Structure formats: C-alpha cells, structure tokens
Amino acid sequence: MFVEKGANLGSSNSLAVKAGKFFLTVSKRGMVGAAILCIICVVAIFAPFVAPYDPYVLGSEVLQPPNRAHLCGTDHLGRDVFSMLVYGTRVSLIVGVMAALISGLIGTIAGGIAGFFGGATDRAISAIVDVFLMIPTFFLIIIIVAMFGSSFVNVMVIIGLTSWPSNARLMRAQALSIRERGFVVGARAIGESGWSVLFRHVIPNGILPVLANTIMQVAGAILTEAGLSFLGLGDPNVISWGQLVQVGSTYLTSGWWVSTFGGLAVVLTVMGFYLLGDGISDVLNSLSSGEWR
Amino acid sequence: MKHNSNASGKVPSTEHAHRISTDVWPNETPLLSVKNLCVDYRTPSGLVHAVQRVSLSCFKGESLGLVGESGSGKSTLVLSVLRLLPRTKVIESGQAFFKGIDLMKSSQEEMSRIRWTALSIVFQQSMNSLSPVHKISEQIEDVYRVHQPEATKAEIRAKIYPLLEMVNLSPRILDLYPHELSGGMFQRINILLSLVHNPDLVVLDEATTALDVITQGQILDELNRLQEELGQTFIIVTHDISVIADLCKRIAVMYAGHIVEIGNVESVLVKPLHPYTCGLINSIPPLTKGRKKIVGIQGELPDLRQTFAGCPFEPRCTEAMEECKWKLPELKLVNVSDGELKTEDELRQGHFVACHKYLGEGL
Amino acid sequence: MVTILVVLLLNFLIIHLAPGDPVRILSGMDNPSEEVMEALRVKYGLDKPLSVQMFNYFAALLRGDLGFSISYNLPVAKLISEKVGPTLLLTFSSAVIGLILGASSALFSSRRRVVWIDTVLSFLSYVFYSMPSFWLGLILILVFAVNLHVFPTSGIVSLREPQIGIMYYLDVLWHSFLPVTCLALINFPIYYRITHSSISSVLHENFIGLFRATGMDERKIFGKYISRNAILPTITIFGLQIGYAVTGATLVETVFAWPGMGRLLINAVFRRDYPLLMGIYLIMSVSVAIAMIVVDVLYAVLDPRIRYT
Numbered sequence: 001m002f003v004e005k006g007a008n009l010g011s012s013n014s015l016a017v018k019a020g021k022f023f024l025t026v027s028k029r030g031m032v033g034a035a036i037l038c039i040i041c042v043v044a045i046f047a048p049f050v051a052p053y054d055p056y057v058l059g060s061e062v063l064q065p066p067n068r069a070h071l072c073g074t075d076h077l078g079r080d081v082f083s084m085l086v087y088g089t090r091v092s093l094i095v096g097v098m099a100a101l102i103s104g105l106i107g108t109i110a111g112g113i114a115g116f117f118g119g120a121t122d123r124a125i126s127a128i129v130d131v132f133l134m135i136p137t138f139f140l141i142i143i144i145v146a147m148f149g150s151s152f153v154n155v156m157v158i159i160g161l162t163s164w165p166s167n168a169r170l171m172r173a174q175a176l177s178i179r180e181r182g183f184v185v186g187a188r189a190i191g192e193s194g195w196s197v198l199f200r201h202v203i204p205n206g207i208l209p210v211l212a213n214t215i216m217q218v219a220g221a222i223l224t225e226a227g228l229s230f231l232g233l234g235d236p237n238v239i240s241w242g243q244l245v246q247v248g249s250t251y252l253t254s255g256w257w258v259s260t261f262g263g264l265a266v267v268l269t270v271m272g273f274y275l276l277g278d279g280i281s282d283v284l285n286s287l288s289s290g291e292w293r
Numbered sequence: 294m295k296h297n298s299n300a301s302g303k304v305p306s307t308e309h310a311h312r313i314s315t316d317v318w319p320n321e322t323p324l325l326s327v328k329n330l331c332v333d334y335r336t337p338s339g340l341v342h343a344v345q346r347v348s349l350s351c352f353k354g355e356s357l358g359l360v361g362e363s364g365s366g367k368s369t370l371v372l373s374v375l376r377l378l379p380r381t382k383v384i385e386s387g388q389a390f391f392k393g394i395d396l397m398k399s400s401q402e403e404m405s406r407i408r409w410t411a412l413s414i415v416f417q418q419s420m421n422s423l424s425p426v427h428k429i430s431e432q433i434e435d436v437y438r439v440h441q442p443e444a445t446k447a448e449i450r451a452k453i454y455p456l457l458e459m460v461n462l463s464p465r466i467l468d469l470y471p472h473e474l475s476g477g478m479f480q481r482i483n484i485l486l487s488l489v490h491n492p493d494l495v496v497l498d499e500a501t502t503a504l505d506v507i508t509q510g511q512i513l514d515e516l517n518r519l520q521e522e523l524g525q526t527f528i529i530v531t532h533d534i535s536v537i538a539d540l541c542k543r544i545a546v547m548y549a550g551h552i553v554e555i556g557n558v559e560s561v562l563v564k565p566l567h568p569y570t571c572g573l574i575n576s577i578p579p580l581t582k583g584r585k586k587i588v589g590i591q592g593e594l595p596d597l598r599q600t601f602a603g604c605p606f607e608p609r610c611t612e613a614m615e616e617c618k619w620k621l622p623e624l625k626l627v628n629v630s631d632g633e634l635k636t637e638d639e640l641r642q643g644h645f646v647a648c649h650k651y652l653g654e655g656l
Numbered sequence: 657m658v659t660i661l662v663v664l665l666l667n668f669l670i671i672h673l674a675p676g677d678p679v680r681i682l683s684g685m686d687n688p689s690e691e692v693m694e695a696l697r698v699k700y701g702l703d704k705p706l707s708v709q710m711f712n713y714f715a716a717l718l719r720g721d722l723g724f725s726i727s728y729n730l731p732v733a734k735l736i737s738e739k740v741g742p743t744l745l746l747t748f749s750s751a752v753i754g755l756i757l758g759a760s761s762a763l764f765s766s767r768r769r770v771v772w773i774d775t776v777l778s779f780l781s782y783v784f785y786s787m788p789s790f791w792l793g794l795i796l797i798l799v800f801a802v803n804l805h806v807f808p809t810s811g812i813v814s815l816r817e818p819q820i821g822i823m824y825y826l827d828v829l830w831h832s833f834l835p836v837t838c839l840a841l842i843n844f845p846i847y848y849r850i851t852h853s854s855i856s857s858v859l860h861e862n863f864i865g866l867f868r869a870t871g872m873d874e875r876k877i878f879g880k881y882i883s884r885n886a887i888l889p890t891i892t893i894f895g896l897q898i899g900y901a902v903t904g905a906t907l908v909e910t911v912f913a914w915p916g917m918g919r920l921l922i923n924a925v926f927r928r929d930y931p932l933l934m935g936i937y938l939i940m941s942v943s944v945a946i947a948m949i950v951v952d953v954l955y956a957v958l959d960p961r962i963r964y965t
Contacts, residue, residue, distance in 0.1 A: 029778075131662050134948065136900060136940050139921060143933060146925040219786065226788045227907050231922060245791055249911070252794060253802050260798075263791030270786035377869055405871035414869060421861045424881045425961055426888075432863075435880070439872045470960040486870075 026286050030279015036272030044089040051083035055239055063255045073257040075247060081258055084239050085265050091240045092222050092269060095156050099221035102160025104214040107167025111210075112203050114168065115175025117194065125168065132165040141224065145233045152235040155228060159221045167210050167217075174206025208284050215277035219270040226266050241265045318392055323350035323640060324494055324526060325374070330387035330397075332366070332373045339598045340384070343369040345550040347387075348624065350640045351543070353493065356520065356527040358537030358558070360573070361547035364594050367530045370547070371496045373397075375414055376404045392493065410440050413487040415480075417499040422483060423471040429482060430467035437489050456485045459522070460515045477508035481515070488519070496528045501536060513539050534573060538562055543641075546570050549595050549605035552624060556644030566627060566646040568610045604649070614649055622647045665710075722938065723931035727923070732935035735920060740939075742812055743916030745832060746908070747901035750839030755894050757840065758847025759887070766855045767878050778852075781845035793838045793911035800834060807834045810913035835912045839905050843897065850893050854886040861885070888959055895954055899947020 043050050052071075053059075059078030066073045072081035114125035144158050178184060179202060187197050228234045229242025236243075244262030252259060318324055332344035344366045351357040359367045372378050374389045374396060389396045391412060396404065416422060423432055437449045457464055460481040471479065480500060487495050497516075501509040517540060519525045529537055537544050538558060545555040546567065554567040565571045572590035592609035595601065604610070607617040624647040626639060716723070722732035758781075765774045784792075801809040808814065812831050819827045858864070859882065867877050906918030913919075917936060924932040956962045 127662075131666070134941065134944050135666075136944060138906070139937060139940060142906070142921065142925055143937065146928075223786075223788055227790065230788070230790050230907065231910065232926075242788070245788070245794065249790075249794055252798055256798055259791065259794050263788060263794070266788050266791065267783060267786045271782050274782060274786055375869070377865075409870045416862065416866065422863055422866055424863045424885060426884050426959060427881070435872065435876065436867070436870050439870050472961045483866075486866075 027279040027282035029275045030282055033272050033275025033277070033279055036268065037276060040089055040093065040269050040272060043086055044093050047086050047090055051080075051086040053080040053083040055079055055083040055087045063251070065255075066257055072261045073255065075244075075258050076251060076255065081244070081261055084244060085241070085261060087239050088241045088244065088262075088265060089269070091152070091238050092225065092266070095152070095159070095225045095240075096218040096222040096273070098156045099159035099163070099225075100214045100218040102157065103163040103217055104167055104210065105164075106160070107164035107214075108171045108203060108207070108210055110164065111168035111171025111173075112175050112198055112206075115172035116179050116198050116202050122172075126172070129165040129168050129172075132162070133169075137162045138224065138227070141228070142231070142233060145228060150228070150233045150235055152238055155225055155234065156221075159224055163217055163220070167213055170210045170213055171203070171206060174209065175202050178202050178206050208280065212277050212280040212284065215273055215280065219273035219277070222266065222270050222273070318353050318493060320353050322352075323390070324353045324392065325351040325528070326388075326390040327370075327374060328388040328390070330370065330373065330389060331385065332369050332378070333384040334369075335382050335384070336598075341597045342600065343550055343597060344373065347547075347550070347552050349545050349552060349555060351494070351526065351528055352641055353526055354524055355542035355641070356529060356540055358541035358544040359528060359530045359547060360532060360534055360537055360544060362532055362594070364549075364597070365547040366550040367547050368498055371414070371498055371528060371530055375408065375412065375496065376401075377414070409436070409487075409492065410490045411493050412496075413490075413492045413494075414496040414498060415483045415487045415500045417502055421471075422479070425471050427470075428467070429469055429471065429474075433467070433482075433486060433489070436486055440490055452489065453485070456488055459519060460485055461511070475508075476504050477512065480504060480508075480512060484512070484516070488523075488525070491523075494526050494528065496530065498530045499532075500529075502531065502533070509536070516540055534562070534577060546573070550597060551605060551647065552645075553606065553648070554644075554646045555624070556646075557642060560644045566644070566651060567606075567648050568612050568650075569606050604647075612650060616649045620649070622649050625651065627651050717938075722935035725924075725929055725932040725935075727927040727929040727932065732932050735932065736917070736935060736939055739915060739917050739920045742914055743905075743909070743918065744901055745828075746835055746839060746905060746914060746916060748898070749832070750836045750843055750905075751894065751897045751901065753836065753840040754843025754897075755847050755890070758844045758849075759851045759890050761844075762848050762851035762855060763883065763886075766852065766859075766882075777848065781848045784841050785845035785849070787842065788907070789838060789842045789905065790907040790911045792841060793835065793908050796834050796838055797911070807831075812915055835905075835908055835914055838912075839908055846893065846897070847890060851886060851890045854889045855882060858882050858886045888955070891958060892951055892955055895947060895951030899944045899951070901943070901947075 057079065059074060059080070061070070061074050062078045063076055064070055064074040070080050070082065072085060074080055075084070110125050110129075114122040114129075141158055141162055144162075145155060148154055148158070175198075184197060184201055187201055188194075225234065225240060226242030226245065229240050230246045230249075232246065234240055234243055241262045245259045245266075248255060248258030248260075248262060327350070328348050330344055330347045331342070334341040334343055347366075347370055349357070359370070361367045369378070373383070373385055374391075376396060376399070378385070385397060387397060391407070394403075394407070396407070399407070423429070433453060434444075434446065434449050437452070438444055441448075453467075454464060457466070462478060462481050462485070466474070466478065466482070474482070480503075484495075484497075484500070501512055504512065513536060516527065520527070520540065527540065529541055531537060534544075541558055543555065544558050544561050546553050546561070546569065548569050554561060554565070554570045561570060562574060565574050569590070576589050590609055595605050595608065601607075601621070603616075603618045603620055604613075604622055607613045610617065624645045626643045626645050722736070724730075725732050725735055728735055761777050765777050797809050800806045808831050813819070813824070813827050814831070818824075863881065864877065867881065868874075905916075906921060908914065909916045909918035910922060917940075921933070921936050923929070924936060
C-alpha cells in the first residue's frame with residue numbers, strides 16, 4: 001500500500017541518520033505515523049505552553065461552542081476544552097506507553113524463556129498464554145478495575161498485565177527459530193550461559209516483530225483506557241479524553257463539541273500509533289525480502 | 294466483483310500468433326534463435342547486467358542444455374525469452390526469434406497466445422507451484438481451458454491420460470491435493486502441465502534441482518522417453534552438467550551473463566575448450582576411472598553491476614593473458630572435429646568458444 | 657478442553673481473590689451484621705472447606721444453575737437468557753456486515769489496482785480502526801437521531817408505542833440500524849486489513865506466477881485462485897469475532913441503551929453483584945472457547961492441508 005521502494009540512500013555518516021532515512025523511504029505510512037506522534041509528544045511535553053488555559057480552572061463561560069477565545073469550546077463547568085485536550089495527551093501517552101511497556105517486558109521475557117529453554121517451562125508458559133488468549137480481556141479488565149479500584153496506576157498496570165500474552169507468543173516463535181541459528185549454537189558451544197545467550201543474542205535479534213506488536217498495543221491501551229473512562233471506571237482525578245467523551249455525552253445535544261473533540265483526539269493519536277506499528281512491520285518485511293544489502 | 298472486459302474471455306489472436314501454434318517447423322532452421330540479448334535488472338544499488346549480448350540457437354528435436362553456476366544469468370535468459378520478467382524491473386534488448394517471430398517485440402496478447410501452445414516452461418519444484426486448496430484435476434483443466442475454452446472434462450482426461458502414463462503417474466493423482474504429493478510427483482505434474490498443448494519447445498528451469506538423486510534419475514528417464522516418442526525439444530537450464538549429458542544434444546556454458554562456450558555435448562564434455570568449462574568438468578568426480586584430484590575453481594563471481602572491458606572470467610582464470618584484461622573475447626567457431634563443416638551446419642554442430650586462447654585459430 | 661476447565665476454575669476462584677471478605681462482598685452491604693454474614697455464609701456454602709465449595713460449584717453448573725443475582729433478585733441464568741438475544745442480534749449482524757464490507761473492498765481494491773481507491777480505503781480503515789466505538793455511536797446518534805430524526809436515539813423497542821407482530825420486528829430493526837452500523841464500521845477495518853494482507857501474500861505465491869505464464873485470464877486467477885486462498889485467514893478471524901459475539905459490545909450497548917449482555921455486565925460491576933458477574937463471565941469464556949473449536953473445524957473444512965493432521 002503505502003510502501004515505497006527503490007530510493008538511493010545517499011551518503012550520510014551516522015548510523016542513526018541512515019536508519020532514519022531507511023525507515024522513511026521504506027514505509028510511507030510509518031513516516032506519517034511517526035510525524036503524528038512527534039506532534040503529539042511535543043504537545044504532551046510542552047502542555048503548559050501549548051494550552052491557552054489551565055484545564056482545571058472552572059470558568060464562567062459555560063458550554064460555549066467553539067469560538068475565538070475557546071478553540072474547542074467549553075464544558076459545563078466552564079473549562080476550556082482545547083486545554084483539556086492538550087493535557088489529556090499526557091495521560092493517554094503515559095497510560096498507553098506504560099501499559100505497553102509492562103506488556104512488552106513481561107511478554108518478551110516469558111516468551112523468550114519459553115521458546116529458548118523449552119521443555120516443561122515452555123509448556124507451562126504456553127498453557128498460561130493459551131488461557132489468557134481465550135479470555136475476553138476487556139471484560140476481565142473491567143471486572144478487575146471494579147474490584148481493585150480505578151486509579152490511574154491501576155488501570156495502566158492492569159492493562160499491561162492482561163495484554164502480555166500476545167507478545168509472549170510472538171517472542172516464543174522468534175526464540176524457537178533463532179536458537180537454531182549458527183551464532184547462538186556457537187555461543188552455547190563456547191560455554192556462554194543460557195541466560196546470557198537469551199538476553200544478549202536471542203532476544204535482541206527477535207525483538208522487531210514484538211516491537212511492532214507492542215506499539216499496536218499502545219494504541220489498544222489508549223482505546224481501552226478511553227473505554228474504561230467512558231464507562232465511569234477511569235481515574236476521576238485526571239483529565240483523560242475518554243472522560244471528556246463521557247462527560248460530554250451527558251449533554252450531547254447542547255454541547256456536541258466536548259465529546260466530539262475528545263474522541264477526535266483519541267482517533268488521531270491511536271491512528272498515529274497504528275501507522276507507526278505498521279511502518280515497523282513494513283521495514284521488517286522489506287528487510288526479510290532481501291532488497292537491501 | 295463485477296468487471297467490464299473488452300473480450301469474452303478468449304485471447305485475441307494476431308495473424309502470426311495464431312499460425313505459430315499450428316505450423317510444423319522444419320528441421321533445418323533454428324526453432325529458437327536468440328541474437329544479442331541483453332537483460333539488466335533495476336535495483337536500488339544500480340543496474341545489474343544479468344545477461345550480456347547472448348546469442349544461441351536451438352533446433353527442433355535437438356535439446357539444448359544451458360549450464361552455469363548460480364548467478365550466471367541462465368534463468369534470466371530463458372525468462373526473458375519467455376517474456377516473464379517484470380517489465381518495470383528490467384531493461385531488455387536484442388532479438389529472440391521463435392518460429393520466425395521475434396518474441397522480444399511481441400505484445401502481451403501475442404505472448405499469451407504463444408505461451409503454452411508452442412512454448413512452455415517448467416519451474417523449479419517448490420511447495421506452492423500449485424494452488425493448495427484446489428484439486429490437481431481442477432487446476433489441470435483450468436490450464437487446459439486457457440487455450441481450449443470449450444473442452445469438456447472427458448476430452449481433457451483423454452488428453453491427459455497418455456501423458457500421465459509417460460511420466461509414470463497414476464490417474465488417481467488427479468483427485469489429490471498438491472500437499473499430498475511427493476516432490477517427484479509434483480514435478481511430474483508440472484512437466485505434464487507444460488505438455489498439455491503439445492508445445493514445440495519446453496524450457497526446464499532448474500526443474501530437477503530440488504529433487505533427490507533417485508527421483509531425478511527417474512524424471513530424466515521420463516524426459517528422455519518424451520524426447521524419443523513425442524519428438525519433444527527441451528531447453529534444460531541447470532547447474533548440474535550430468536543432467537545435460539543425459540538429455541541434450543547441444544550444450545551452452547554461461548558465465549557472468551555471457552555465453553563462453555557452445556557446442557555438441559560430446560564435443561564440449563570430452564574436449565572442453567574454455568578454461569571455465571574445463572574447471573566445471575574437472576570438479577565432477579569421475580564414476581569409472583580411478584580417483585582423481587578434484588579441483589574447484591577459485592575465486593568468485595564478479596559484481597554484475599560493474600561493466601568490464603575484458604573477459605569476465607579473467608580474475609579466476611589460470612590461463613589468463615594480458616589481452617584478457619581489456620578485450621572481451623567474441624564467440625567464435627573453432628574447428629575441433631576432423632573435416633570442414635558446411636556453413637549451414639555451423640550453428641547446429643559447430644563448437645564455439647569465447648576465449649583469446651583460441652581466437653588466433655579459426656576456420 | 658483443558659483450557660475450558662481452567663477458565664471455569666479461574667472463574668470460581670475470582671471471588672476468593674478479590675480483596676476483602678467474600679461474604680461481605682456478597683452481602684452487598686458495607687457493614688453487615690454478624691447474623692447476616694453467618695446466614696450468607698451458610699447460604700453460599702462458604703462455611704464449608706474449599707474443595708467442597710468447588711464441588712458444589714461444578715455440580716450447580718451442570719444443573720444449569722449459575723447462581724442468584726443479588727441486585728436483580730432473579731436467577732442468573734434467567735437474566736442471561738433474556739439479555740443474550742439482543743446482544744447476539746447486534747454482534748452477529750455487525751460481524752457479518754463488517755466481513756462483507758471489509759473483505760469485498762479489499763478484494764475489489766486489489767483487483768482494480770487503482771491507487772486512489774486503495775489509498776482512500778486504507779485511510780478509512782485506519783480511521784475506523786482507531787475510533788473508539790462509543791464515540792462513533794455518539795456521533796451517529798448526534799447526526800442521525802438528534803439532528804436528522806431518522807432513527808431513534810436508544811433502546812431496542814419504542815417504549816411509548818409498543819408494537820406487535822410484524823411491526824414489532826420492524827421496530828426492532830429500526831432501532832438496531834444505528835448500533836449495528838456503528839459496530840459494523842468498527843469491524844470493517846479488521847476484515848479489510850486481514851484480507852488485504854492475505855491477498856498480498858497470496859499474490860507472491862508461485863502458482864500465481866505459473867498460471868500467469870500459462871496465459872490464464874487474470875479474472876479467473878483472481879476470482880478462483882487468489883480469492884479462495886486469501887479468504888482463509890479472514891474466515892478464521894470471523895470465527896473468532898463470532899466467538900466474542902456473546903461478550904458483546906459493552907460500550908456500544910451502553911451508548912445506545914441496548915438491553916444486552918454488555919449492559920448487564922456493567923450493571924453487575926457497579927452494583928458489586930458478584931454472582932451475576934461470575935455467571936456472565938463464565939458464559940463469555942465458554943462461548944469463546946467453543947468458538948475457537950468451531951474455527952478449528954472450519955479451517956479444516958476450508959483448507960485441505962489441515963485435514964489429515
């Protein structure tokens with residue numbers, strides 16, 4: 001689809017620049033995703049400077065439609081919606097990235113151990129993975145959040161703890177094939193310990209597809225968090241986009257802008273992550289198809 | 294999916310293309326005559342000169358073997374002649390006359406008419422050469438109906454049964470799925486597929502390479518039988534000389550996109566002239582004579598992105614001369630047999646070599 | 657099969673894993689008196705050892721007894737049977753529509769190879785893939801129900817003017833239009849993506865090259881060979897989606913006030929109705945497990961390579 005091939009790399013010195021250029025030329029959609037995410041990250045980091053108002057401050061201009069003073073209008077408490085969107089980037093990014101990180105870490109290690117060492121450990125881990133993959137996770141999350149509380153950290157951790165199996169499966173498949181490769185067998189032969197081989201050779205070489213999957217999980221985590229907030233199971237103390245949509249839904253007819261812009265922010269950010277994740281997959285595919293030396 | 298099509302499903306035929314599948318070709322003129330064919334691949338790192346000014350001929354009833362190591366350009370050569378290379382990725386020039394028509398100048402439609410009716414190809418066996426979710430019989434019927442859309446199942450079966458017999462396959466195989474076949478059976482089906490419309494020429498592109506020796510032997514026997522009983526002509530592309538020795542009358546040796554030697558099999562294999570050919574033959578362990586020291590050819594293939602002025606084999610050649618570095622040797626007729634050759638017979642029986650060692654000599 | 661048992665076991669254990677005394681949780685009160693606690697303990701058999709409890713649990717399951725809902729005051733099984741219908745209506749129809757939309761647009765765009773069609777479809781698929789389902793629901797309600805008055809805003813039937821007979825079914829249909837559209841649009845990119853990538857990989861298979869070399873008509877290659885090969889992963893995903901059908905579309909149901917399993921679940925969560933929660937979760941897990949078995953069978957039917965292993 002958006003994949004572009006056949007460009008000359010030119011002569012750049014640093015590896016990072018070369019890698020960046022390579023990435024850009026291979027996958028157009030990855031590029032678009034990266035661009036979107038850059039903007040979102042900048043907004044998140046510089047939120048106090050980007051947002052025209054303090055989002056927590058209640059104002060007197062209640063339920064104003066979008067106008068010059070308030071780009072996205074105000075909510076029922078007079079808070080500027082645009083500023084809330086800006087600060088919401090922080091929440092979404094943190095929840096998404098942290099949840100995906102937890103999932104990625106646990107999944108990579110579990111999958112790596114299962115695939116590399118095999119045997120009973122593999123069977124045990126694979127059984128757990130199978131059970132998890134069968135359970136409808138969104139509902140598990142709802143139930144657990146309801147039981148343990150809906151704080152920001154809880155949501156993050158619970159999402160992470162319920163999504164690691166897909167990473168584990170991927171990593172396991174990678175480990176299974178990498179452990180037969182020459183350099184791994186060689187490392188074992190010269191006496192390198194199993195754990196060392198796992199972490200220094202097997203995992204780094206198999207990490208790319210897991211990385212792509214993890215990035216998709218960031219997107220999924222953001223969507224899940226939005227869903228939880230919408231259901232009233234999110235952290236009420238932080239401003240999140242899901243919360244915006246939920247709040248706005250109670251007066252949808254009189255203030256459509258609150259929900260609408262809240263959701264749009266989600267769509268844009270999530271799309272950025274999906275594009276980026278697909279971009280990494282594109283890179284993987286073009287590497288394995290051997291078009292580059 | 295609704296499609297608007299300009300045809301009812303039949304391939305539009307041109308004058309020439311229609312005649313080509315029905316004309317019987319005489320024995321004296323070459324069935325296939327390639328002249329100065331060049332093929333370059335476009336890659337991110339530049340143009341790769343895979344085939345460089347290749348000329349060769351193949352006569353009816355006399356199979357031609359094309360031998361060379363991986364990367365020599367032999368597959369590219371035949372794929373180009375068959376016009377099966379992706380048009381956006383290659384640059385082709387030269388001529389390839391098949392039964393009087395220059396294939397390099399033919400349109401896609403003309404080629405569709407020619408391919409499979411007069412000229413077909415068998416690829417190297419690989420697991421997905423046939424659709425895994427359809428039965429063998431169905432796929433054979435579909436291929437048959439490309440050129441005979443009105444054929445009934447019974448007609449097709451009648452046509453297929455003798456071919457099945459010739460390649461030692463039981464008719465039961467028709468009801469199977471591809472994954473149920475062994476490698477050898479699978480390849481036999483591929484060969485059968487190439488023969489359904491009685492083509493004049495069949496190209497076998499590394500067709501036995503992926504098979505074990507025993508199966509390979511069996512298939513070679515079957516190919517021999519096809520040659521003798523049906524008068525089938527083959528072009529065999531391989532890196533295994535023994536295959537050619539068995540089946541072919543003529544042999545052409547390719548190196549780095551060039552033809553370096555071409556001649557009758559007895560002539561070339563018994564008295565190889567080009568240093569590369571000698572190296573190839575010396576690297577085959579003999580079956581009958583005593584143990585001999587096996588000598589490989591040192592060095593590796595040149596980078597085909599570069600253009601050389603001289604002979605491409607020069608860096609690896611043990612007999613290289615000063616001239617070889619800067620002058621590309623032309624393919625010239627060398628008189629190795631006793632007696633003169635008639636001019637008409639030159640192309641058919643002459644022994645040609647592209648090497649400065651022999652360029653001083655000649656007719 | 658083992659996994660199903662594990663899931664059932666897990667279900668049973670959840671109540672004991674939750675923080676707090678299970679009896680207090682079951683009572684639904686903040687500070688129940690000792691008598692209440694004791695009564696509940698006896699009623700739910702929590703005074704007996706764990707193994708006996710587990711036995712009772714499985715025995716009850718076999719009888720079809722899923723417990724008793726504290727908040728609704730009805731047997732769990734009855735509640736679920738009432739709510740499953742609307743959920744299945746929603747999920748099945750949107751899955752089918754999403755499949756048809758997604759798969760056919762991927763096939764169409766691959767066949768036609770017009771760049772802008774492909775770009776537009778890909779863009780749309782990314783947009784809908786990234787969209788929260790509840791947000792789409794809200795937008796649809798806003799545009800079509802509130803502003804254009806074409807469809808009702810919520811519910812499955814018109815409460816003010818109840819219909820009977822065929823009008824009843826039409827009424828349900830009218831009410832289901834927006835929620836089904838919402839879910840179908842959310843599902844569409846899933847099928848589009850999988851079909852698209854599957855077609856891409858089939859196109860690189862050797863037999864496509866062979867058939868093209870024989871001169872086979874491109875339409876036939878596409879219509880018969882590419883389609884049949886490429887559709888396999890799509891059908892697998894469809895099967896899995898159906899498996900999740902009972903789990904429903906909690907978010908969409910909430911937005912449209914659709915009386916299905918999802919809303920039942922949410923209510924159970926908020927009311928801390930643990931017996932009901934466990935019952936719902938059980939049904940959901942079992943249905944997913946069954947769906948996976950069905951998908952395996954389906955795959956064996958469609959792909960001859962799998963049949964003999």
